[in-house]
Amino acid sequence: MNSNSSRCRIFQALLGAAAVIAGIGTVPSFAAEKALLWVQPMRDHPVHRLMQAGFLAKCKELGYTCEVVGNPSATNYDVSASIPLAEAALARTQFGAVAVYGPGPEIFPYIGKLGNEGLPVVTWHVLPAEGSVPGLKAATGEDIxxxxxxxxxxxxxxxxxxxxxxxxxxxxxxxxxxxxxxxxxxxxxxxxxxxxxxxxxxxxxxxxxxxxxxxxxxxxxxxxxxxxxxxxxxxxxxxxxxxxxxxxxxxxxxxxxxxxxxxxxxxxxxxxAQPLYEEGAKTAEIGAALAEGKSVPYLNPLPAKVITAADLDPYYKILDSAGQ
The missing domain is CATH 3.40.50.2300 (Response regulator)
Incomplete structure (x- = not known):
């Protein structure tokens, strides 16, 4: 908890407590910034970009400012190169919640670290059992x-x-x-x-x-x-x-x-047809709710059917809407 963002959160909490004691109301919370952070190693993989498109579109709809960070690669899944980028973003912006792509245990400690710093964390595309990842508040994705x-x-x-x-x-x-x-x-x-x-x-x-x-x-x-x-x-x-x-x-x-x-x-x-765009949108929706102090279900599964040549038109339209 020695990052600038951590110190800002502690300072803000102290100001809020002092304001309540003084009877002058509360200082606007972290969520007042209406900002969400998306952390995704292998950021430039085409599948990951489609997830991000859904996230950013829903952020815009909800009136949130959102940022995507991760190692800029389409082939190399690199957690160690992505975490410093996330920490830099947290140091310059007061995010109300963080979305962390967590398909494997190598990134779980970072989720725990964020949770210990008071940031609600949501993941997507995987559905870890509730309580299995310390700091994780919610998960959405296909029913694997x-x-x-x-x-x-x-x-x-x-x-x-x-x-x-x-x-x-x-x-x-x-x-x-x-x-x-x-x-x-x-x-x-x-x-x-x-x-x-x-x-x-x-x-x-x-x-x-x-x-x-x-x-x-x-x-x-x-x-x-x-x-x-x-x-x-x-x-x-x-x-x-x-x-x-x-x-x-x-x-x-x-x-x-x-x-x-x-x-x-x-x-x-x-x-x-993994609900990639839909996962991103649902992640933004859950993240915004967490940032605003609302309760959300831990598990938020989405359907994923098999499509063949006769079923393609709706998915081309999703890609068109996402600019892909």
Whole structure:
């Protein structure tokens, strides 16, 4: 608690207490600034930018000034490089609440630190159990287990209940691990004759991910389907199938424009329409409520269905509205 923002919060609290004792009312609270901070490592990933677009649009609607910080990369998830940027923002602006992207435990201590400094924190895209992350007041995002099960149902039906599926993740994290586990469980329960290969990490660098997928196809000539739990997975697997000369039923994640275009072209079958823009908007809504001292539910899940070529128009419109 030695940052400028921490000292300002302590000083403001002391002024408020003194004002009450003196009978002259209260000093406007931190929330009077109507400002929210969004902290997101790997800030420039296209999926992350779509989340940010929803956040900033809702901030504007609510009359809040909002700032987005994080290491400026589309491929490197770097918590240690993002925290100093967040601290610099906190030192210059009195934020009423902070949104922290928290898909893994490496950023949980920072959430706890913010909570200890009196700042309400909300996360999105993951739904940690209540009380499991000290300092976290609320979480919003897709129902991760349902999303994995929905992907398995769509894949199983398309494959006719037979075949072999390659399963890849961007990295090992709370979101993708749960989704993969849910995919496997649903497939085992409903399509027991479909084989699923061991999960492999494709990473976030596009060319390396595609090379890994090509290697999987070459090593496994029986693969007829591929499910990726990361935002670039549609691009990874459609490129790999093309290079390997294989016909693969591909389901990935996220309605970024490149992915919609690939689905539209027929190079991939479908994707889980994670409510990315909606998550950002809901995060702003929850953050504003917390900043104003209101009570909010801890868990705020959002639906995520699988969409195919016939379902794309509404998602193109979301991207258009977000300027993407």
């Amino acid at each position: 287990k349902a999303a994995g099960a929905n992907a398995a149902d769509a894949m199983g039906q398309k494959l006719g209940g037979k075949g072999t599926i390659a399963l890849t993740q961007g990295s090992s994290n709370d979101t993708e691990n749960v989704m993969s586990d849910s995919f496997r469980a649903e497939m085992k329960a409903k399509y027991p004759h479909i084989k699923i290969l061991d999960t492999q990490m494709e990473g976030f660098e596009p060319s390396a991910a595609e090379s890994k997928a090509v290697g999987i196809l070459q090593a496994n000539p029986d693969v007829t389907g591929a499910f990726s739990t990361t935002g670039n997975g549609v691009q990874t697997w459609s490129g790999a199938a093309r290079k390997a000369g294989r016909d693969v039923v591909i389901i990935g994640m996220d309605y970024i424009r490149q992915n919609l275009d690939i689905i539209k072209s027929g190079a991939a079958y479908g994707l889980v």
